[in-house]
Amino acid sequence: MIRRLLLLLVLAGPVMAEETGEETIVSGLSQNRVSITADFDGSEILVYGAVRRNAPPPEGGPLSVIVTVEGPATPVIVRRKGQVAGIWVNTDEVQIDSAPSFYAVVTTGPLDQILSDTENLRYAITIERVIRAVGISQEASRSGEFILALLRVRTQEGRFRLLEGKVELTDDTLFRADVVLPANLTEGTYKVRLFLLRDKQVVAHQERLIGVRKVGLERFIFNLAREQPLIYGLLSLALAAVAGWGASALFRFLRA
Amino acid sequence: MQLYLPIAEVSVNAFVLLGLGGIVGFLSGMFGVGGGFLITPLLFFIGVPPAVAVATGANQVVASSISGVLAQLRRKGVDFQMGGVLLAGGLCGSAIGVWVFRLMTAAGQVDLFIQLSYVFFLGLIGVMMLRESLGSMRRARVPGAPVRRSHVHSWAHRLPLKMKFRASGLYISIIPPAIIGALVGFLAAIMGVGGGFIMVPAMIYLLGMPTRVVIGTSLFQIIFVTAFTTIMHAVSSQTVDMLLALLLILGGVIGAQIGTQVGARLKAEQLRVLLSLLVLAVSVRIAVDLLVTPVELFSVAPGVMP
Numbered sequence: 001m002i003r004r005l006l007l008l009l010v011l012a013g014p015v016m017a018e019e020t021g022e023e024t025i026v027s028g029l030s031q032n033r034v035s036i037t038a039d040f041d042g043s044e045i046l047v048y049g050a051v052r053r054n055a056p057p058p059e060g061g062p063l064s065v066i067v068t069v070e071g072p073a074t075p076v077i078v079r080r081k082g083q084v085a086g087i088w089v090n091t092d093e094v095q096i097d098s099a100p101s102f103y104a105v106v107t108t109g110p111l112d113q114i115l116s117d118t119e120n121l122r123y124a125i126t127i128e129r130v131i132r133a134v135g136i137s138q139e140a141s142r143s144g145e146f147i148l149a150l151l152r153v154r155t156q157e158g159r160f161r162l163l164e165g166k167v168e169l170t171d172d173t174l175f176r177a178d179v180v181l182p183a184n185l186t187e188g189t190y191k192v193r194l195f196l197l198r199d200k201q202v203v204a205h206q207e208r209l210i211g212v213r214k215v216g217l218e219r220f221i222f223n224l225a226r227e228q229p230l231i232y233g234l235l236s237l238a239l240a241a242v243a244g245w246g247a248s249a250l251f252r253f254l255r256a
Numbered sequence: 257m258q259l260y261l262p263i264a265e266v267s268v269n270a271f272v273l274l275g276l277g278g279i280v281g282f283l284s285g286m287f288g289v290g291g292g293f294l295i296t297p298l299l300f301f302i303g304v305p306p307a308v309a310v311a312t313g314a315n316q317v318v319a320s321s322i323s324g325v326l327a328q329l330r331r332k333g334v335d336f337q338m339g340g341v342l343l344a345g346g347l348c349g350s351a352i353g354v355w356v357f358r359l360m361t362a363a364g365q366v367d368l369f370i371q372l373s374y375v376f377f378l379g380l381i382g383v384m385m386l387r388e389s390l391g392s393m394r395r396a397r398v399p400g401a402p403v404r405r406s407h408v409h410s411w412a413h414r415l416p417l418k419m420k421f422r423a424s425g426l427y428i429s430i431i432p433p434a435i436i437g438a439l440v441g442f443l444a445a446i447m448g449v450g451g452g453f454i455m456v457p458a459m460i461y462l463l464g465m466p467t468r469v470v471i472g473t474s475l476f477q478i479i480f481v482t483a484f485t486t487i488m489h490a491v492s493s494q495t496v497d498m499l500l501a502l503l504l505i506l507g508g509v510i511g512a513q514i515g516t517q518v519g520a521r522l523k524a525e526q527l528r529v530l531l532s533l534l535v536l537a538v539s540v541r542i543a544v545d546l547l548v549t550p551v552e553l554f555s556v557a558p559g560v561m562p
Contacts, residue, residue: 038499040260041267077557087546089368090555149554183258183267184303217499218262225263225494233490236315236498237483240505244322247509251327 023063024052025194025206032208034181034190035215042183045069045210047106047192048176057172061199064107064114065167066125067177068195071102071159071212072188078146094146099131099154101186104161106177108169111162116200123202125195127151127160158182187212263497264308270503272302277316277507284320284508285327285515286522287456287471287531292317292449292482293378293538295504304500306367311489311496312504317450317482319505320512321475327516328472335469338421339476341430342455345437346444346481353445354488360446373447375543377454382536385457389528396525425466433463441481450478453535460528467524 027049034043047067057063076099082091105126107114115125124130131147154160159182167177181190189209196204214222225232259270276298280291292313299309328334360369419430436458444451455474459465465473490496519527 036260038260039258041258079555079557081550081553081555083549087368088548088550146554149552150556153552153554153556183260184265186265214262218260221262221498225490225496225498229491229494230487232494232498233487233496236490236496236501237318237486239498239502240315240319240486241322243502243505243509244319244512245326247323247513248326251513252330 022053022055022058023196023204025196025204026050026052027194027206027208029192029208029210032210034185034210034212036185036187036213036218037215038217040183040185040218042185043181045179045181045192046176047179047194048174049194050174051172051196051204058198063169063172064109064197065169065175065177066108066111066115066195066197067106067167067179068125068191068193069102069104069106069179069181069210070100070130070191070193071186072190073098073100074186075099076150078150080146080149092146094143096131096147096150099150100127101188102159102181102190103127103130104163104179106163106166106179108165108167108175110164114197114200119197119200119202123193123195123205125193127162157184159184181212185212187214259499259503261304261308261497261500263495264304264312264500266303266305268302268304273500273503274507276302277320277504278511279507280316280504281320281323281508281511281513282515282518283511283534284317284452284475285324285512285517286519287452287515287527287534291320291452291508292444293374293447293453293535296449297538297542299500304497305495307493307495308497308500311486311493312500314450314482314485314489315496315501316504316508318479318486319501320508321450321479321482323509323512324516325472325475325479327513328475331468331472331520333469333472334476335421335465335473336476337419338426338433338459338463338465338469339473341419341433342437342440342473342477343480345434345439346441346451346477347484349438349441349443350445350481350484351441352438353442356442357446370447371542371546373443375539375546377443377447378535378539379543381454381457382532382539384461385528385532386536388461389525389532393525393529421465426464428463436462437477444481445485450482452478453531456531471519 027047030044030046030048034045047069051063076096077093078096079090079093081088084091105111111126120126120129128147128151131150151160167175169175190212192208192210194206194208195202213219224235257270258267259273260267276295280295280298283294284291295313295316296309299313300306304312325334418427420427436455440451440454440458443449443454452474455477456470459470459474460467486496522530
C-alpha cells in the first residue's frame with residue numbers, strides 16, 4: 001500500500017510546500033478534475049501525501065493532519081419562520097455574504113484536541129470560521145442563531161461534513177484521506193487544504209485545486225440556457241410539442 | 257438510475273421522474289387539467305429547487321396538454337372559437353399576473369402568497385364542485401326527479417357582442433368568457449399553473465358549456481398559457497431544465513393517453529367528484545404545511561451579490 005502511494009506521488013507530479021519549517025508536506029490528489037456527466041452520482045477524492053523532513057522528527061506533541069475541501073462560495077439568505085395569525089410565514093431573514101456550497105473537514109483526531117482557537121482563526125479551518133458573516137443585517141440581532149441554522153441545514157443536506165479521525169496517518173509520515181463529494185455538486189473550483197499540526201499549532205500547510213466541470217450534454221444544455229435563453233426556451237417547447245404529438249400518434253397506431 | 261440535472265444541479269432517480277410525469281399526465285388526460293398544481297409541489301418534494309420546479313413544470317404541462325388535445329380532437333371535443341376567446345382574455349390576465357408576481361417577490365413574501373392562493377382557490381373550487389356533482393349524482397339516482405336544464409338563460413345572454421359557439425351549442429356574448437379567461441390567466445401566472453382546475457368548473461357552471469367539449473377546450477387554452485410561461489421563465493431566470501422536462505414529458509405523454517381513455521369511460525359526474533376530491537386533497541395538504549409547527553424553522557435560499 002505504502003509503495004503504491006509513493007508510486008502515485010511520483011506519477012502525479014507532487015507539489016512541494018515552501019520550506020518554512022523543519023517539516024513540509026508533499027501531496028497528491030487522486031484526480032485534479034471532476035467531470036459532471038449525465039449519470040454523475042457523486043465522486044470520491046483521495047487526498048494523499050507524506051511529511052518530508054531534513055532532520056529527525058522534532059520534539060513536541062504528536063503529529064496531526066487536517067484536510068479541508070471547500071466548494072465555491074455564494075451569498076445565501078437564511079430565513080426564519082414565525083407564527084403570524086396562526087400560520088407559519090417567513091418573518092426574519094439574514095443575508096450571509098459568502099458561504100461555501102460544500103465544505104468537508106477531515107482530521108486525524110478530535111478537532112478541539114489538535115487545533116487551537118488562534119490557529120483556527122488565522123487559517124479559517126472550521127466551517128464556522130470560513131463563513132464570512134460580516135454583512136449580516138443589523139435588524140436581526142440574533143444572527144448567531146441564523147449561522148447555526150445554516151450549518152445545521154447544510155450538514156443535514158450532506159454539504160457540510162466534519163469527519164474526525166478519518167485521516168489515516170502511518171509512521172508519522174504517510175497520510176491519506178478520502179473525501180466523498182455529493183451528487184448535488186456545484187460547478188466551480190474546489191480548494192483542498194492540508195495542514196500539519198503539532199501541539200495545536202500549524203507547522204506546515206499546502207493548498208491544491210480541483211476543477212469541477214459539467215461536460216458533454218450537461219455542458220451543452222447549461223451553456224445554451226445561459227447564452228441563448230430564447231432559443232433554449234423555444235427548443236424546450238418544440239421538444240414538448242414533438243413528444244406530445246409523438247405519444248398521441250403512437251397510441252393511435254397501437255390501437256389501430 | 258441516477259441522473260444529474262444540468263440546471264437544477266441535483267441528482268435524482270430517472271424512474272422517479274418518469275413515474276411522477278406518468279401520474280400527472282394520467283390525471284391531466286382524465287380531467288383536462290394541466291397538472292401544474294400537482295407537478296410543482298411534487299418536484300419540491302424530491303428536492304428540485306422551487307424556481308426550477310415552477311418553470312419546468314410549465315414546460316411539462318405543454319407536452320401533456322398537446323397530447324391530451326390531440327386525443328380530444330378526434331372525439332371532436334375542442335371548441336376552437338371558445339378556446340380563442342378564452343385565450344385572448346387569458347394572455348391579458350397573465351401579463352397582469354406576472355406584474356403582480358414581481359411586486360410580491362420584491363416584498364419578499366411570494367412563497368406565502370403562492371401557498372395562500374393555492375389553499376384558497378383549490379379549496380373553494382374543490383368544495384363547489386364536490387357539492388354540485390354529488391347533488392347531480394343523487395338526482396340521477398331518484399327516478400322522476402326534475403331534470404336540471406343544461407344551461408339557463410341568464411344575464412350572460414343579455415350582453416352585447418354575441419357570438420355563435422357551434423361546438424358548444426351556445427349563442428352568448430364573448431364578454432363573460434373573455435373575463436373568465438383573464439381571471440384564470442391572472443391566477444395561472446401567480447400560482448405557476450395552467451389554470452385548468454379553475455377553467456373546467458368555470459366553463460361548466462358559469463358558461464354552461466357541455467362537458468363533452470370542456471376538457472378539450474381547456475387543454476387547448478392551457479397549451480398557449482403554459483408555453484408563454486415557459487418562454488418567460490427561460491428568458492428571465494434561466495430556470496427551465498430541459499433534461500428534467502424531457503423525463504417528465506416522456507412519462508406524462510404516455511400517462512395522458514391512458515388517462516384520456518379512462519376518462520372517456522367514466523360518467524361526467526364521477527369524473528367531477530374525483531377531480532374535486534383531488535383538488536381538495538392538495539388544498540388541505542398545503543394548508544397543513546401552513547398551520548403545523550415546522551420541524552426546521554429556518555430555510556436557506558441562494559442570495560444575491562450585495
